[in-house]
Amino acid sequence: MIGNKIQFIAFFLFGLALQAQEIKSIAKEEVLSKVKENNLKLKISEQEFFEARADYRQTNAVFLPNIKLSHTGFTTNNPLMAFGSKLNQEIISQSDFNPDLLNNPDRIENFATKIAVEQPLINMDGIYQRKAAKNKMEAGEFQSLRTKEYMMLEVEKAYMQLQLAHKAVAVLEKAKEAALANKKLADNSFRQGYLQRSDVLAVEVRVTEVENQLQYARSNVKNASDYLAFLMNEPQGTILQPSDSLQLESLHEESFLKVPGERADLRAMEMATEARKKMHQADNMAFLPRLNAFGSYELYDDELFTGDANGYIAGIALSWDLLQGTKRFGKADKSKAEYEKAKLEYEQYVSKSQLELNKAKRALTDAENKLGLTGLAMEQSKESLRIRTNRFEQGLEKTTDLLMAETQYSEKELEYFQTIYEYNYALAYLEFLSAG
Numbered sequence: 477m478i479g480n481k482i483q484f485i486a487f488f489l490f491g492l493a494l495q496a497q498e499i500k501s502i503a504k505e506e507v508l509s510k511v512k513e514n515n516l517k518l519k520i521s522e523q524e525f526f527e528a529r530a531d532y533r534q535t536n537a538v539f540l541p542n543i544k545l546s547h548t549g550f551t552t553n554n555p556l557m558a559f560g561s562k563l564n565q566e567i568i569s570q571s572d573f574n575p576d577l578l579n580n581p582d583r584i585e586n587f588a589t590k591i592a593v594e595q596p597l598i599n600m601d602g603i604y605q606r607k608a609a610k611n612k613m614e615a616g617e618f619q620s621l622r623t624k625e626y627m628m629l630e631v632e633k634a635y636m637q638l639q640l641a642h643k644a645v646a647v648l649e650k651a652k653e654a655a656l657a658n659k660k661l662a663d664n665s666f667r668q669g670y671l672q673r674s675d676v677l678a679v680e681v682r683v684t685e686v687e688n689q690l691q692y693a694r695s696n697v698k699n700a701s702d703y704l705a706f707l708m709n710e711p712q713g714t715i716l717q718p719s720d721s722l723q724l725e726s727l728h729e730e731s732f733l734k735v736p737g738e739r740a741d742l743r744a745m746e747m748a749t750e751a752r753k754k755m756h757q758a759d760n761m762a763f764l765p766r767l768n769a770f771g772s773y774e775l776y777d778d779e780l781f782t783g784d785a786n787g788y789i790a791g792i793a794l795s796w797d798l799l800q801g802t803k804r805f806g807k808a809d810k811s812k813a814e815y816e817k818a819k820l821e822y823e824q825y826v827s828k829s830q831l832e833l834n835k836a837k838r839a840l841t842d843a844e845n846k847l848g849l850t851g852l853a854m855e856q857s858k859e860s861l862r863i864r865t866n867r868f869e870q871g872l873e874k875t876t877d878l879l880m881a882e883t884q885y886s887e888k889e890l891e892y893f894q895t896i897y898e899y900n901y902a903l904a905y906l907e908f909l910s911a912g
Contacts, residue, residue, distance in 0.1 A: 503719045504635050507704060511631050512624070514709040521623040528609075528616035535606035542594040549587040549780060555579060561586035564776040566785040589775040589783055596768050597792070600761035608754035615747035622740035629908045631707060636897050638700040639722035643893045644693040651886040652690055655683045658878060661869065675875040682879050686886075722893060724847075725900045735829045739911055745825055749818040756811040762804060765796035829909065836906045843899035850892040857885040 512518065552558055558581035562568050565586065571577065596602065662679040665671040701716040735742070771790035775783025864881040867873035 498713075499715045499717055501717045501719050502704075504631075507631055507635055507708060508628065510708040510710070511627055515627055515707055516709055518624055518627055521620045525613070525616040525620045528613040532606070532609040532613040535602070535609045538596055538599055538602040538606050541596075544592045545590070546592075547587070547589045547781070549585065551583055551585045553581055553583045555581055557586075558582075558584045561776070564588070564774075564785060564787070565778060566776075567778075585778045587777050587780055587782070589781070590772055591774075592770070592772040594768060594770050596766075598765075598767040600764050601758045604754050604758035604761055608751045608758060611747045611751035611754060615744045615751065618740045618744035618747060622744060625740060625908060625911055627707070629904055631704075632904045633901055634700065634704050634707060635718060635720075636722065636900055638697070638704060638716060639718045639720070640893060640897045641693065641696040641700045642718060643722050644890055645690065645697060647886060647889050647893070648686060648690040648693050651882065652683070652686045654882055655679070655686050658865075658868070658882065659683055662875065665871070670871055671875065678875055678879060682882065685883075722896055722900075724896060725903050735826065735833050736910060739829075739909075742822075742826060742829070745818075745822045749815070749822050752811070752815040752818040756808065756815045759804070759808040759811045762797075762808075765794055768793050768795070833906070833909045836902065836909055840899070840902040840906055843895065843902045847892075847895050847899050850888065850895045854885070854888040854892045857881070857888040861885040 552561070555578060559568075559572070559578065561584050562572060659676075659679045659682075662671055662676045666673065666676045697715060701714060702712040704716055705712045705714065737743075769790075769792050771788065773788045774786060776785045776787075777783050861881040861884075864873050864878050868875070868878045
């Protein structure tokens with residue numbers, strides 16, 4: 477008896493804590509909107525795309541010039557440097573050709589301002605590296621899109637879990653009311669001598685079982701609410717109440733035959749494979765010569781940031797790196813192997829995606845069949861409980877039979893709502909796999 481009182485107090489305090497906790501009604505569309513705007517995984521995916529786009533923009537160097545501005549100053553009495561500095565400053569005189577001054581010059585200061593320009597003209601490996609970077613950027617864009625689609629599926633699943641958790645609480649609260657009503661009947665029958673003490677204890681055990689199940693169901697509500705808050709990147713601790721009830725979703729497509737080639741994750745792998753192909757071509761193009769133009773304009777003086785003398789250089793450089801040992805051959809072989817590996821991985825991924833689609837179609841069919849069976853079982857158990865309750869009130873039914881019927885009905889009702897969740901998720905997952 478003391479244990480029952482302690483348990484009652486514990487449940488009473490739990491109920492007060494639950495009531496004290498904030499309850500907020502929320503619609504699925506609101507959750508979807510907030511996840512799109514605030515979800516951290518989506519933001520991370522977006523930054524990964526920006527990273528790939530920045531890599532692509534770096535390849536503009538294949539076409540655009542490299543411009544460098546510098547200002548240097550030094551002092552020297554090195555014969556060659558001293559004569560060359562005077563020559564650059566245009567201050568050479570006849571006396572500077574004196575052998576003594578040429579061999580032992582006085583210290584001289586030299587300041588140079590230089591603008592240098594390098595312009596690529598023909599750089600075939602760089603061009604293909606740029607194409608590979610573009611394919612990588614496009615792969616990142618498709619991958620970001622698929623991540624968004626996956627997060628929308630995750631929101632659908634989490635919201636349905638919240639709906640199911642609240643349904644479980646409602647079912648168990650109703651089961652608790654029925655159990656308490658049966659306990660009241662059992663107590664009256666016991667006082668009148670119609671029942672034994674063991675029958676009353678059995679009813680009390682049933683009440684305790686339902687209260688325990690109800691406690692776990694309420695914890696599931698909290699867990700589902702916290703997970704939705706996590707997806708929305710909002711503070712956790714608020715109990716969310718779905719404004720949309722758990723009900724069967726309609727099938728929008730008659731059939732899902734094969735994985736669409738335009739699905740975002742498949743397009744991402746396709747672009748990644750193409751990027752590997754371009755990198756292999758770039759490694760092959762590295763055997764060709766490069767042609768670059770260059771030029772510079774220079775200002776010289778013996779004072780800081782001045783330039784009484786000037787000059788320029790302009791030209792074209794053709795360079796051909798003929799042999800780097802076997803490094804270049806090995807690099808080309810490696811990129812070829814990576815390209816072939818990427819093609820095989822793409823084929824494997826398409827095949828696995830088709831396997832998942834077929835499995836999802838069967839799961840939807842199984843859920844649909846299970847839905848009819850669990851619905852029928854729930855109605856049958858409900859009718860059985862009604863009959864046994866009436867007979868129990870008339871003293872014509874055993875307590876154990878009533879408790880069994882009550883337990884079976886709550887179990888079948890929970891199983892029916894669980895099947896609705898399974899069917900809805902199977903449908904959502906099938907549509908996710910078929911998104912093109």
